[in-house]
Amino acid sequence: MTETLDGRHIVVTGGTGALGGAVVGKLLEQGAVCHVPNAHAAAPSHFPFTTHDRVRLAHNVDLSDSAKVEAFYHQLPELWGSIHLAGGFTMAPVEKIESASFAEMMDTNARTTFLCCRAAVRSMLASNTAGRIVNVSARAGLEPRRGSGMVAYAASKAAVAAMTLAMAEELKGKGILVNAVAPSTLDTPANRTDMPDADFSKWVSLEAVAEAIAYLASPANLAMSGTLVPLYGRA
Template sequence: MTETVQGKHIVVTGGTGALGAAVVGKLLADGATCHVPNAHAAAPSHFPFVSDDRVRLAHNVDLADPSKVDAFYASVPDLWASIHLAGGFTAAPVEKIESASFAEMMDTNARTAFLCCRAAVRSMLASATAGRIVNVTARAGLDPRRGAGMVAYTASKAAVAAMTVAMAEELKHKGILVNAVAPSTLDTPANRADMPDADVTKWVSLEAAAEAIAYLASPANLAMSGTLVPLYGRA
């Protein structure tokens, strides 16, 4: 019988967002306990799992602050998997991108993923856990030609992709499998509002993305590591 995430402790950064809530919901249905860092002093009102006793929310956690990240991971018992969905997006012509905006994208997407990966690896090595790490890059991160008009975002997501593959190679003899998913456009309320004329049937559903992420984070994934999984839907 294939082992499941029943009873396992899993970190989900960005867990209060649209994709995050879908992932948390899937993991809860599979029996996991989810640890969700939140940058604010309280959970957002739209987060549906505030009262679930298998969701451990930690507030005022700045994922770009190494000390805050390390303290958060130190509070998670028996870490099995760490899923990194936190991030941001910006688009602008290259000549209009300010240095601060570029740095913000690198901090929001690449730096947070690195700090969380590092903390997760330290925890897993300390407990001799053959764990799982799942990052989120983007289609533009794998094919930068699709990043026209969003150079800073594309560069930050390409960094996440490269980091994922490098870490998987480094950790392959230590039992920690590291992968990433690369979505195109996700079917979220925000994307629908921003692109009201788009054909949403070509987008990737949150449920489909959550299924892929949950598989990569589960014990059922016995061999996939260093894989950048395209989630392109019909686009």
């Protein structure tokens, strides 16, 4: 088995976001073909790979819609990897969390991850591919006591972590490796704007997270499965 990603097809959900752009860029450097589902009718203007010859954008794909997720994965060439970055974040004291807000967090983070994992597994099993799945949990999902106001977010990311472990165990005899990264605060322009007084040097760089994800998704990863990789920077 070659240890490169040359010509291998990898899905990157959330690929047009800040972390997504870093991950797509890293995978392209290693020769992968990136399939990026986008919820909107066009890619955002800041996405740098719209015209790249190894980036396949698919628009109007609602990742919380089971039928649309299945249709997106069904039309892909032989799938090597699926990386699930799509998600959201919200904060509120527990007494102020509405039922709809809690459900939205679970849909945005946990449901989308499940639907994409399921579709990816179906594709890999159909083609007998010993592929790679990488999910994104969060520090709050592994250490929910660390912050306040994150009950819904922590629960949704804890669900992602639990799914990752359960799937890795279920699929270990079929050659599909399933892992997740769990970053703390990412050093993104949006986070710097929202938290201007924070010490940015303690945050996790997009490059560091992209590097970890690319390794977990690569053929060079021969044994890691069922691993939740904490990426906490200096925090």
